[in-house]
Amino acid sequence: MKAALILENGAIFYGKGFGSIKETVGEVVFNTGMTGYQEVLTDPSYTGQIVTMTYPLIGNYGINLNDMESSSPKVKGFIVKEKANKPNHWACEMELEGFLKQHSIMAIEGIDTRAVTRIIRSYGTMKGIITVRDLTPAQIKNKFNSFQNTNVVEQVTTKEIYNIPGNGQHIAVLDFGVKKSILSTLTERGCSITVFPAFSKAEEILNSNPDGILLSNGPGDPKDLPEILKTIKGLIGKKPIFGICLGHQLLALSLGGDTEKLKFGHRGCNHPVKNLLTNKIGITSQNHGYVVKKDSLPPDVLVSHINLNDQTIEGIRHKFLPIFSVQFHPEASPGPQENAYLFDQFIQMTKEWKKCQGITA
Numbered sequence: 001m002k003a004a005l006i007l008e009n010g011a012i013f014y015g016k017g018f019g020s021i022k023e024t025v026g027e028v029v030f031n032t033g034m035t036g037y038q039e040v041l042t043d044p045s046y047t048g049q050i051v052t053m054t055y056p057l058i059g060n061y062g063i064n065l066n067d068m069e070s071s072s073p074k075v076k077g078f079i080v081k082e083k084a085n086k087p088n089h090w091a092c093e094m095e096l097e098g099f100l101k102q103h104s105i106m107a108i109e110g111i112d113t114r115a116v117t118r119i120i121r122s123y124g125t126m127k128g129i130i131t132v133r134d135l136t137p138a139q140i141k142n143k144f145n146s147f148q149n150t151n152v153v154e155q156v157t158t159k160e161i162y163n164i165p166g167n168g169q170h171i172a173v174l175d176f177g178v179k180k181s182i183l184s185t186l187t188e189r190g191c192s193i194t195v196f197p198a199f200s201k202a203e204e205i206l207n208s209n210p211d212g213i214l215l216s217n218g219p220g221d222p223k224d225l226p227e228i229l230k231t232i233k234g235l236i237g238k239k240p241i242f243g244i245c246l247g248h249q250l251l252a253l254s255l256g257g258d259t260e261k262l263k264f265g266h267r268g269c270n271h272p273v274k275n276l277l278t279n280k281i282g283i284t285s286q287n288h289g290y291v292v293k294k295d296s297l298p299p300d301v302l303v304s305h306i307n308l309n310d311q312t313i314e315g316i317r318h319k320f321l322p323i324f325s326v327q328f329h330p331e332a333s334p335g336p337q338e339n340a341y342l343f344d345q346f347i348q349m350t351k352e353w354k355k356c357q358g359i360t361a
C-alpha cells in the first residue's frame with residue numbers, strides 16, 4: 001500500500017507501508033548500524049521515536065527471540081530502504097514484517113533513508129508522520145503540534161519490583177527502560193539483581209541493601225524527570241553507582257551538571273570514544289539525543305570519556321565517591337563488546353566499597 005513519510009520541514013517521501021498499516025507520528029532519528037535492527041526496534045530508549053536505518057537492506061536475517069532487548073518493539077515507526085522478504089539465518093524465527101504487524105508498528109519501505117538522514121543532519125532531529133492518507137496541511141500541522149515525546153519512562157519501566165537470582169554482588173537496577181542485555185551482562189558476572197520501578201524512592205532502594213546501584217538507559221529528556229533526580233540525590237554517597245545513557249545524564253544532573261539536546265544525536269555501532277583516564281579508544285554502541293553539557297560539571301566530577309567525532313562528553317567519574325557513568329552502551333547489543341570492562345570495574349568497585357565499610361564481602 002502506498003504510504004508517505006512527511007517531515008516537519010515539509011519534505012515528503014513516498015514508499016510502501018508495511019507492518020501494521022496505521023498512521024503514526026514521532027520524532028525521526030537515524031541509526032547507522034549495518035546490523036542490529038531487532039535490538040534497535042526493541043530498545044525501550046527509542047520509545048516515541050520513528051527510526052530510520054541508513055543501511056539499505058533491513059530484515060535479511062529475520063527476527064529471533066534471543067535478541068530482544070525488551071518484550072516488544074518500542075519504536076513509534078520504522079523507515080527502511082529495502083525490506084528483505086526472504087530472511088535467511090540459522091536463528092531466524094520470524095520475518096520482520098510479521099513481527100511489526102504482530103506488535104502494531106507502522107513501517108515504510110522504499111525510502112531513500114540516506115536522503116532522510118542528510119535532512120536530519122542539516123536541520124536537526126524533527127518530527128515525522130508515516131501515513132497512507134492524503135493529509136491536508138492543517139491536518140499535518142495538527143498532528144505535529146499534538147505530538148510531544150513526554151512521560152515516556154513511565155510507559156516502559158517495570159510496574160513491579162522483581163529479582164534475578166545470582167551468587168555474586170547484589171545490584172539494584174533502577175529501570176528507566178532497561179535493555180535486557182544490561183541485565184544479562186550483570187547476570188553473566190554472577191550478580192543477584194533487584195530491578196526497581198523508575199519512580200521508586202531512595203529509601204526503598206537502600207532498604208534492599210544492595211552492594212551497588214545501576215541507573216539504566218531509557219527514553220526521553222532527562223530534564224523531564226525531577227522526581228527521579230531527587231531519588232538519585234538520595235542515593236549519592238550511600239552506595240557505588242554506575243549510570244548508563246539516560247542513567248548517566250540523570251546522574252550528571254543530580255551531581256549539579258547540566259544536559260542539552262544534540263542536533264541529531266548519536267545512534268549506531270561504531271562511535272569512537274576515548275577513555276581519558278587510560279588514553280585508550282573504544283568503538284562503542286550508541287543511542288542518545290541528549291548529552292551532558294560541557295563545562296557544566298562541578299569541580300568534584302571529572303570527564304572520563306569523550307566522543308572523538310564531536311568531542312562531546314561520553315563518561316564522567318566522581319573524584320571522591322564510587323560513582324561513574326557512560327553515555328554509550330557498554331552492554332553493546334547491537335555493537336562491539338569491547339567496553340564491557342566497565343561492568344567489571346563497577347563490580348570491583350562494589351567489592352572495595354564493602355571492604356571500606358568494614359563489611360566482609
Ligand SMILES: NC(=O)CC[C@H](N)C(=O)O
Nearest residue numbers: 217218220245246289290
Ligand atoms: N539510550 C538512552 O538511555 C537514551 C537517553 C536519552 N533518552 C537520550 O536520548 O539521550
